[in-house]
Amino acid sequence: MTKKDKLYQIYEVALRVFAKYGYKKATVEDIAKEMGMTKGNLYLYTKSKKDLYEKTVAHGLLRWQARVRKEMEGQDDIVKRFVIMCTKAFEYLSKDSALRAVLINDPTIFPLSPHEDRFTEINRASMDMLKGILQTGIEQGRFCKIDVDHITQFLFSIYVMFIIKAYVKPEGRSTQAMFDEGLGLILRGLLKNERQAGQPAILIKKRR
Amino acid sequence: MTKKDKLYQIYEVALRVFAKYGYKKATVEDIAKEMGMTKGNLYLYTKSKKDLYEKTVAHGLLRWQARVRKEMEGQDDIVKRFVIMCTKAFEYLSKDSALRAVLINDPTIFPLSPHEDRFTEINRASMDMLKGILQTGIEQGRFCKIDVDHITQFLFSIYVMFIIKAYVKPEGRSTQAMFDEGLGLILRGLLKNERQAGQPAILIKKRR
């Protein structure tokens, strides 16, 4: 087994342990035990507890990102790609309970203010993905000619807000409907008037 | 507020904290904070962390017992009392998630072997309750003339086994059916042949 594989395995295990106990109450021995090794050995793979935590969270965020990327690949219609990206990115945390728990325990992972973001690289990549879609949408004449950079920032901010409202500090059950309606509104703002061109309007799948 | 009330409040809070973190990861400061006091002050009410834990668990067990007692009071038919006692005692933990979590985290609280039992006083009282019902059942000619002491031990042992199987180390979903069928069987063994006397047979409510 290569060192990369082992690290992957460690991050998976560590994510579960941090999810279960939270950063403070989780010990490196908890993680080592769960890995079936001694903590001394675990330190061959990591610099410190803090470092292990940050790497573990990054691992979780990257998996989230990769999952969304993969879901999008199937689609070549750029508008549908946009919708899939939004919906899949939003619903992901409902299925990854470990990462969700870690996020609830440490909301600073996904802050509203970019200057407080410890995972700028990862989130920049997400924004680039979004930006790319907006750009090709415009090139293909499907989206209006918007200010791509600012709209990317705008949409990503909304996305972060939704994640916080839905998973990190959940209040009611209305967030889902809010998301569906909000996405519909944004899409209408984004789309060139395809309805007038006789094409059928894009519809967003509503959930129950 | 009297000292008894404060202690009651402390045990309630401590039970929740021990349920959330487990004995090892819970700190007396966690409990003090949740109580809105300093740990120094908490030590005015308790001898040590271990002592607080044991008292807290005892508190939880006594509430369980009291709840069952109260449920029984409504009934004066001794056979129905018996059935209510069994079913309510068994289903209680499904509603007390805090005590259940503490039990899962520390199975030694409710051991199969009486000589490992740290809460003999409480469990003795439960057995006395059971014994009393058997005795009056016999006196009223509803139950067979069984060896009350040994049958009390026997039934209590089965009860402990069921609690472990259903809540402490749950395996499948069949425990509920097992309980219903088992109770039916035991009741038939216990009852004097009322069916031959023309009386309607006692029926146990089956759950879904």
Add this chain to the structure above:
DNA sequence: GAATAAATAAACAAATTGTTCATTTATTTA
């Protein structure tokens, strides 16, 4: 079988946590 890598267990320092105590703040009683 030498050389390298991976794992261990013990050791140590730093941090946390259990426990005590002198002092302050609040409450009761005279």
Add this chain to the structure above:
DNA sequence: TAAATAAATGAACAATTTGTTTATTTATTC
């Protein structure tokens, strides 16, 4: 009101836990 009692605090201390390092052993590779 003032003395007396009780309740709460926060700092201090000791004991334990935990993060981190290192010398040594075990496994793998060449």
